[in-house]
Amino acid sequence: MATQVFNIVILISGRGSNLRSLIDNAKSYRIGAVLSDKPDATGLDHARYAGIPAFGFQRSQYSSLLEHKLAIYREIEKKPYDLIVLAGFMQILENEFVQKHRGKIVNIHPSLLPEYKGLNTHRRVLNAFIQSAGKKNTHGCTVHYVHSAIDSGPIIAQAPCAIEPKDSEAQLADRVLQQEHRLFPWVIDKIAIQNIQYQSGTVAIDQQTISEGRSLGFKIGVT
Numbered sequence: 642m643a644t645q646v647f648n649i650v651i652l653i654s655g656r657g658s659n660l661r662s663l664i665d666n667a668k669s670y671r672i673g674a675v676l677s678d679k680p681d682a683t684g685l686d687h688a689r690y691a692g693i694p695a696f697g698f699q700r701s702q703y704s705s706l707l708e709h710k711l712a713i714y715r716e717i718e719k720k721p722y723d724l725i726v727l728a729g730f731m732q733i734l735e736n737e738f739v740q741k742h743r744g745k746i747v748n749i750h751p752s753l754l755p756e757y758k759g760l761n762t763h764r765r766v767l768n769a770f771i772q773s774a775g776k777k778n779t780h781g782c783t784v785h786y787v788h789s790a791i792d793s794g795p796i797i798a799q800a801p802c803a804i805e806p807k808d809s810e811a812q813l814a815d816r817v818l819q820q821e822h823r824l825f826p827w828v829i830d831k832i833a834i835q836n837i838q839y840q841s842g843t844v845a846i847d848q849q850t851i852s853e854g855r856s857l858g859f860k861i862g863v864t
């Protein structure tokens with residue numbers, strides 16, 4: 642009996658290093674398409690190189706930002722994807738779209754949520770490190786299901802990393818990114834095999850997956 646493929650669509654806006662990691666580390670999921678609100682996003686080249694259908698949506702071709710985003714939503718909804726993966730997608734999703742796909746959208750964010758929602762997380766984390774005289778010395782990334790408010794929704798897993806006293810913003814960002822590249826494919830894979838599930842607004846994770854994640858240095862099912 643043929644096993645059912647877990648089909649995902651990935652949304653990006655830029656360089657696509659997380660997309661690259663999702664391509665390279667795919668075990669139990671298949672990337673059906675990659676969409677970008679920026680047709681010149683380098684990430685689209687990674688997708689095309691890997692033979693994945695890739696589509697860029699040029700803002701100037703639409704009468705408004707809303708029309709631009711609606712075109713992307715229509716493309717997503719043409720096919721029955723099992724999961725919508727935001728990998729550096731820099732647009733805010735419409736509430737209606739999020740509600741319609743509740744439990745089927747995941748995002749990666751470069752901080753240990755709920756701390757440091759929004760942009761420029763590395764700079765803000767470094768400032769807090771300095772102001773706390775080195776006491777606030779942990780940073781990291783979070784994969785979470787997407788609810789309507791920005792960078793909110795049930796946290797699935799986090800990958801922490803240390804802040805070093807001599808870190809520049811770029812060095813810290815790079816250390817966090819290395820963690821993102823480990824965490825994201827691992828989580829998507831576990832969702833694909835249903836070891837991680839969205840259940841009535843919360844995350845359900847089986848014990849073996851929790852243990853495996855912890856052995857990899859991840860924080861699992863943080864509430």
Ligand code: GRF
Pocket residue numbers: 653654655656657658659660684728729730749750751782818821
């Ligand atoms: C990552 O830091 C991710 O956490 C954030 O946007 C960035 C995307 O980087 N949401 P890349 O395009 O995957 O390299």
